[in-house]
Amino acid sequence: MTSKVITLELTLPYFQVNALAFIPSVSEGKKVKTEWAVFSHGYTSHKGDCLNWATRLVEAGAPCIIFDQPGHYLGSFHEVSSWEDFRLHAHELFSEAFLRLQGLMDLHLPGQYPAPTSVILGGHSLGAFTSILALELAQFQNLKRVAIGVGIGIGQRQATHLFETAFYEKTLSLRRQLVSPCLDSKVVFSWLKTEKENMTVSSQRIHLITGEDDIVVGAGGLEAFIEVLQRNGNMVTWDRPRKLPHHEPGMATPHLFSFLRDQFGWK
Numbered sequence: 001m002t003s004k005v006i007t008l009e010l011t012l013p014y015f016q017v018n019a020l021a022f023i024p025s026v027s028e029g030k031k032v033k034t035e036w037a038v039f040s041h042g043y044t045s046h047k048g049d050c051l052n053w054a055t056r057l058v059e060a061g062a063p064c065i066i067f068d069q070p071g072h073y074l075g076s077f078h079e080v081s082s083w084e085d086f087r088l089h090a091h092e093l094f095s096e097a098f099l100r101l102q103g104l105m106d107l108h109l110p111g112q113y114p115a116p117t118s119v120i121l122g123g124h125s126l127g128a129f130t131s132i133l134a135l136e137l138a139q140f141q142n143l144k145r146v147a148i149g150v151g152i153g154i155g156q157r158q159a160t161h162l163f164e165t166a167f168y169e170k171t172l173s174l175r176r177q178l179v180s181p182c183l184d185s186k187v188v189f190s191w192l193k194t195e196k197e198n199m200t201v202s203s204q205r206i207h208l209i210t211g212e213d214d215i216v217v218g219a220g221g222l223e224a225f226i227e228v229l230q231r232n233g234n235m236v237t238w239d240r241p242r243k244l245p246h247h248e249p250g251m252a253t254p255h256l257f258s259f260l261r262d263q264f265g266w267k
Contacts, residue, residue, distance in 0.1 A: 019067035022058035032113035042125030046075035071180030094134035122148035124249035153221025211244025
């Protein structure tokens, strides 16, 4: 028996998104892990960017769910009605996704799995940022928590984001049409930079994976973000792969899994 993939929608009062849940197989004596994972993607992309991560984890027995960021058309044809809704509530989808994953586990593996003891919250770029915010949601306070951020840092260049440079001007005119109008890149990137520089999340376990060749994060960007996180008393570790371009987050899979194996003592 192979692992199951379940299609579903996540709904909050502010928006609706699509998601995929991955239910481990319990055949051949395989055991379901007590560490469950929730992942999301970066700006203008879709949940498929996290597919390799979820596939690797569910093969190891860890239940997973991946979801689309609100207002991102490559994943879900649902709008975001206001920027304030996204800014204040997008990270709450990690909690909703976890609750839905619990319900699906009860439905498909009734009485065949141990209760979760830990939650792995992660994402790429924008998804990485919102996953770190989600660490402090009430839903997760009775669980051991760890966030994994792929392709994230605080850009040190004068432009707000690489997409705002002349080099990417033509690409950006297209990419702006892949998200709800209220999620314009100028608004999103300015918000991300300011929020990362002034992040208040504290006393959490965070692991960052950003490639040396990630030209979006750029030189010094990872180190600047680590400094902010450590200043708030977070326990931060990081990997700096030589090859992990920003647009290929699936390449982070072996680094992500290696960290989790060591963190939780997986065999």
